[in-house]
Amino acid sequence: MSALLPLTRVAYQAQQAALRLSLAAAHLGLRPLLPPREKPTRRDLQQLRRRFGRLLARDVENTRTGLYPEELLFSLPVREYLSDLPALAVEVARMVRRARSGTVRDLPDNVDLSQYPPYFRRNFHWQTDGYLSRRSADLYDLSVEFLFLGAADVMRRQTIPAVTRFLRQNPGRQRILDVACGTGRLLQQLLLAHPQHDYTGLDLSPFYLERASELLAEQKVSLVNGNAEALPFADASFDCLTNVFLFHELPLRARQNTLREMRRVLRPGGLLVLEDSAQLSDSPELRVFLENFGRDMNEPFFLDYLNEPLEPELERAGFRIDSVSPAFLAKVIVARAV
Numbered sequence: 001m002s003a004l005l006p007l008t009r010v011a012y013q014a015q016q017a018a019l020r021l022s023l024a025a026a027h028l029g030l031r032p033l034l035p036p037r038e039k040p041t042r043r044d045l046q047q048l049r050r051r052f053g054r055l056l057a058r059d060v061e062n063t064r065t066g067l068y069p070e071e072l073l074f075s076l077p078v079r080e081y082l083s084d085l086p087a088l089a090v091e092v093a094r095m096v097r098r099a100r101s102g103t104v105r106d107l108p109d110n111v112d113l114s115q116y117p118p119y120f121r122r123n124f125h126w127q128t129d130g131y132l133s134r135r136s137a138d139l140y141d142l143s144v145e146f147l148f149l150g151a152a153d154v155m156r157r158q159t160i161p162a163v164t165r166f167l168r169q170n171p172g173r174q175r176i177l178d179v180a181c182g183t184g185r186l187l188q189q190l191l192l193a194h195p196q197h198d199y200t201g202l203d204l205s206p207f208y209l210e211r212a213s214e215l216l217a218e219q220k221v222s223l224v225n226g227n228a229e230a231l232p233f234a235d236a237s238f239d240c241l242t243n244v245f246l247f248h249e250l251p252l253r254a255r256q257n258t259l260r261e262m263r264r265v266l267r268p269g270g271l272l273v274l275e276d277s278a279q280l281s282d283s284p285e286l287r288v289f290l291e292n293f294g295r296d297m298n299e300p301f302f303l304d305y306l307n308e309p310l311e312p313e314l315e316r317a318g319f320r321i322d323s324v325s326p327a328f329l330a331k332v333i334v335a336r337a338v
Contacts, residue, residue, distance in 0.1 A: 009060060012073045018058055019150030037292045047285040051153065059154050065159040068193040073191065081142045082138060088142050089192055095126040104298055108133050117227070119251055119301065120204060126298050131204070137211035140183055151328055157189050158327040159242050159273040162334040164193065166240060168272040173197055174239040179228050179262065180204070180246040184212030184221075190242070191219045200238075202226050229257040236267040242331040246329075248277045249306045254308075259317035266337040273311070275335045277302070281309040282324060282331055289329065
């Protein structure tokens with residue numbers, strides 16, 4: 001257990017405040033360009049701020065209690081993000097134009113779309129090329145930080161405490177799979193916290209895996225191109241699975257298929273840590289923000305996801321729920337394979 005120095009806490013709070021204020025100002029500047037949305041009440045905004053504050057407090061507490069290293073509090077690649085801001089500004093303008101015109105399938109001509117399931121062939125978040133270009137992959141992490149006011153990495157690493165506890169209870173080298181690893185940001189944080197284990201990342205986008213391979217170039221990790229609905233691994237081949245922000249982008253049948261596949265490749269007693277958007281069953285106070293996101297951001301399965309709790313689906317797939325905890329606009333589900 002480590003003692004977080006007061007100066008470290010102050011530096012962390014200053015970092016997050018600067019991010020939040022600058023990104024919030026950019027959001028306000030975009031509002032006149034976007035379609036009308038339901039306006040949150042004062043109480044709605046208070047609830048949102050309270051959840052944000054609790055997320056940052058938990059982030060600090062997790063380092064104080066040794067659940068992940070203090071270094072992760074300052075792991076955002078600020079210099080890289082600053083250099084990418086002009087490209088992000090151009091991208092945001094394209095996203096706004098796409099949103100205003102309702103163009104949902106503006107995808108690259110040089111990609112064989114038949115390789116991908118229909119639900120994947122769209123411009124999620126109105127982003128250029130969807131998940132099907134290197135340009136999209138290069139801007140994705142900064143775009144998500146922009147979307148979540150600098151809290152994306154903070155939310156993402158709330159999966160690590162459960163992994164840390166599991167590893168403490170299970171000595172020896174463990175096999176860890178990150179499903180839908182994207183650009184590798186969670187794998188990077190896990191490797192920093194627990195470098196001695198065997199890591200695999202799987203993603204459907206070869207462009208995002210290319211970006212992940214560069215981010216993780218100095219780490220020992222296997223990256224696999226594949227669909228979470230048909231994981232290319234043997235039964236019970238992993239001790240621990242992580243997954244962040246996949247399920248809200250899947251139709252119900254794909255969510256069910258993916259959970260069954262996760263259970264198949266996870267050994268009995270193995271750990272699943274799944275983080276995704278909060279749902280109305282656990283966070284009704286966020287309704288206006290969650291529903292606005294589903295309507296605004298070209299997320300065609302999101303409103304259905306909001307009303308279909310993940311926990312019963314996990315149980316039907318063969319998992320036992322250990323805990324469900326809020327993480328700002330997300331929730332973290334910790335479950336065991338039974």
